Amino acid sequence: MKLKPIEQQVVAVVGASSGIGRETALQLAKRGAKLVVAARSESGLTSLVKEIEQFGSEAIAVTADVADFEQVKSIADKTIERFGRLDTWVHAAGTAIIAPFEQVTPEEFKRVIDVNLMGSVYGAMVAMPHLRQTGRGAFIAVSSVEARRSMPLQSAYSASKHGMEGWLDSLRSELRYEGFPISITNILPSVINTPFYNKARTKLGVMPTGIPPYYQPNIVAEAILHAAEYPARDIIVGDVGRIIDFVQKLVPDITDTLVGAIGIPGQRTKTIKATDDPNNLFEPIEGYNTVAGDFSDKTIPSFLDWFDLHPAVKWSAAAGLGALALIVANLMPDLD
Numbered sequence: 001m002k003l004k005p006i007e008q009q010v011v012a013v014v015g016a017s018s019g020i021g022r023e024t025a026l027q028l029a030k031r032g033a034k035l036v037v038a039a040r041s042e043s044g045l046t047s048l049v050k051e052i053e054q055f056g057s058e059a060i061a062v063t064a065d066v067a068d069f070e071q072v073k074s075i076a077d078k079t080i081e082r083f084g085r086l087d088t089w090v091h092a093a094g095t096a097i098i099a100p101f102e103q104v105t106p107e108e109f110k111r112v113i114d115v116n117l118m119g120s121v122y123g124a125m126v127a128m129p130h131l132r133q134t135g136r137g138a139f140i141a142v143s144s145v146e147a148r149r150s151m152p153l154q155s156a157y158s159a160s161k162h163g164m165e166g167w168l169d170s171l172r173s174e175l176r177y178e179g180f181p182i183s184i185t186n187i188l189p190s191v192i193n194t195p196f197y198n199k200a201r202t203k204l205g206v207m208p209t210g211i212p213p214y215y216q217p218n219i220v221a222e223a224i225l226h227a228a229e230y231p232a233r234d235i236i237v238g239d240v241g242r243i244i245d246f247v248q249k250l251v252p253d254i255t256d257t258l259v260g261a262i263g264i265p266g267q268r269t270k271t272i273k274a275t276d277d278p279n280n281l282f283e284p285i286e287g288y289n290t291v292a293g294d295f296s297d298k299t300i301p302s303f304l305d306w307f308d309l310h311p312a313v314k315w316s317a318a319a320g321l322g323a324l325a326l327i328v329a330n331l332m333p334d335l336d
Helices: 019-030 042-054 069-083 106-134 155-178 217-229 239-250 252-266 305-309 311-335
Strands: 010-014 034-039 059-063 088-091 137-142 182-189 206-208 234-237 268-272
Touching: 010 019, 010 069, 010 106, 019 034, 019 042, 019 217, 034 042, 034 069, 042 059, 059 069, 069 106, 088 106, 088 217, 106 137, 106 155, 106 182, 137 155, 137 217, 155 182, 182 217, 182 239, 217 234, 217 305, 234 239, 234 305, 239 252, 305 311
Parallel strands: 010 034, 010 088, 034 059, 088 137, 137 182, 182 234
Antiparallel strands: 206 268
8 A cells, every 4th residue: 555755745644733743733734735724713813824825835724523423424525625636645533531430421421422423433434435535545543542451530531442443444455355454553642741631621620631741743744754655554643552452452451550549649630620611522622722732841852653663673573573583592501
């Protein structure tokens, strides 16, 4: 499967007003892609388009709530109307309620599922016909490491991300059976320094936080741009995410205990925040149309991501280590 270079692509970025989506749109603009940016925040999209145009790229904005299928369809329709085709769809829209499960209302839980899970489903439903018409392309969903390991106090969010991994795997298998060249990629970020925690609804009585360390949004955007040019299945972003995924597979029962002990007290800051304080669960809020959040002082670099973005080196290194292990194993009897 061969995808177009980014500078030749028309890309829709959904959830683009802040955080990972905004950084992705800006990186795509620097590389010369034509862009359709979508989100609920009209002010966030307006400022983003101005930034994109400063890089000499072309972009249009579509205000849309991804929980509404018709509004998601309008993103695809306006993409075709303006540019005549779609090459890549990046789905990064998300919301959350951070609270003990028993304090979450059915309406709040459903809203998270509607935005995170059904929004991504709707994105694929409207994008796939246009990707087929183009003849090739990529659908890139920004999920979370929580698709592999749920976090306490984030039951709805974790459920939505597990659901995303499930339907993406199913769609990918169908396309491979059919032999159609559309790449389906699941991006699974670790804890990322975006305004996510500023905007989430919470019932903790304080502003929530992720469990440090954080990573900056640019490394997630780099993974997304890579997947737009080079087909990839899953990309975990952030070394801590890889560790969590490994430990969860190895000792899930112990991980349940550790995550509870660390995650429940660790997701609380000392900043007071009431449940009815401004949040983006049902409506967009102003003041957070930025890439980065408030936790830059808690960020660290990630080292293993480089291997996912350079798979030839990764597999060569794995083969080399395998060969070395065989040599050592063969030498052991001689040493005895």
